[in-house]
Amino acid sequence: MVHACHRSHTSGLPRLPPGLLGRAVRGGWFSNPYAGFSEDDLLVSLRRTRLRNRPGTRLLYSNFGGGLLGHVLARAAGGTGSDYPALLAERVTGPLGLTDTDCDPNRPQATGHWHDRPRPALLMPGLTAAGAVRSSARDLLRVLTALLDPETAPGPALRTALTEVQRPRLSVPRTGSRLCLIWNLRPRPGGALLHHSGGTRGFTAFAGFLPGSGTGLVALTNTAPTPLAPFVQSAYGALRELDATPSATVWTARV
Template sequence: MSPRGAASTGHEPAPATPAWAADLLDGLREAAPGASAIALGVRRGSEHVVIATGRTAWHGAAPAGPDTRFETGSLTKTFTAVLLAEMAARGEVALDDPIARFLPRGAAPHLPVGRITLLHLATHTSGLPRLPPGFLRRGAPAWFSNPYAGYSPAELRRALARTRPRAAPGTRVHYSNFGVGLLGILLTRAGAHGSAGPDAAGAGPADDGFARLLAGRVLEPLGLTRTDCAADRPQATGYWHRRARPAWRMPALPAAGAVRSSARDLLTTLDALLDPAGPPALPATLRTALAEVATPRLALPRTGRRIGLVWNLRPRPGHDLWHHSGGTRGFTAFAGFSPQTGVALTALANTGPVLTGAFIQRAYLDLRALARDASTA
């Protein structure tokens, strides 16, 4: 497979791919042998490279390119974080709002002590389990294809009321698809109804409500034309052990993992996170949000690591590395950036994550090396 794409300054197409970027792409390809397509976006200061290799499916498909859409899995959560911060900048919500403010009376989980806030959901400190009660039983028949597809918003509403958090809010980091998916529902209600009170009917609109809100507040202003939650738009075919997987669907929890994107769009997003003050055409609330998501909110004991709004932070000598990864049954995704060095990297593969985490680890090490070199240059 040969690289296809663009090497440029400011994303202007250029005829040649730098050798260093081709080497990065080769390393990522070796780390994901089950993928038919790999895409890479890199920023080093003012230099941008967006390239891809392979085809969108193993047989009879078009070549992959910088605009090929991949499922991003939990990278979706980073977009949900921007939406939360944007709505907070508008004054529609506050990070310390209790989730009960946006739920019908009696719908919130029972808590013996404390209360769950939006910030708890965005930092995985809500105490909510990774998945809603009853989800494993419901999704088991489709576990290796699409376990979320048959899980409805009505089932989520019923599960929420009987949820028993595993820890008091704010006391423990416990990664939760349930929590961030719930965050998306609450933001959708706030966006649709203003300050939706506890007597409002229902526990949130369907997944298209979140998709519309995210598009209008975040994706469209950033110019991300290949990024959305639509499962019916053209995208690469996903593979699990070289077996084609159906398009990923999450009707009840879209904010946790339904976004599709391209290497070009993800690099544009990372550009905005590196320089949240511009471009001037962005709404002021979105510029504020981009700065807020990369603000550390809590420190993990004994590790030195921190968490912002969804994003993970690893301090390094002289610079920081913000990063997040994602996966569905047929795709693996990574994105990261270093504000002090002006470095960013995103990598996409159309094969599901493996237990070793080889693709994610390769992408993270590449980001770390680029940031280290930039910081010592």
């Protein structure tokens, strides 16, 4: 239940851990808002947290839940919360051959921008699983290729995981959409469209795929999200247009 609720954003946890926002405003809001929030701070915040609703009953997007899930998974595997990057490499990125994907803020990477100003590398020591993973268009396309055909993945565990993350878990009120494990699913006449997008203080990313037509698209930009999310909306529209492609295709766009 912990896994499904956190990954479907129905855990009842608030968007951010108690105390993080105040600390960021005092010490890094305009540069690196998560940098001063450690794994110990995460556990202290958890003890102070009151659930907004009973788990599994209401959709509420939560970076707190995503970060806590990574901590719990690492501990369940016999380590500590800080072992999440190693667990990710062992169980997911390594077997899938994702050589550009890890949680290392010191590896060579693009420079992000916010309000036309360059940003330092994002640091998230206490919420690593919520948004500290770095990747490339090439690696994300490999992930979409595996999602389009889970049977090609190495090992039964990964094949099961790639299938299960696409299974709808709940309906999103007033939208007609459904939520899988992290992936948003929108029904279409030719089959489901699954997508997810996100942003930090320096980057915006979109990934989506259509299992029915074997089509996927990744779009990345090194600028922070802007109001109304025109970059994400354009990427989503491009994916819908690619749905008419008669043969299996995986596309990427970088701006």
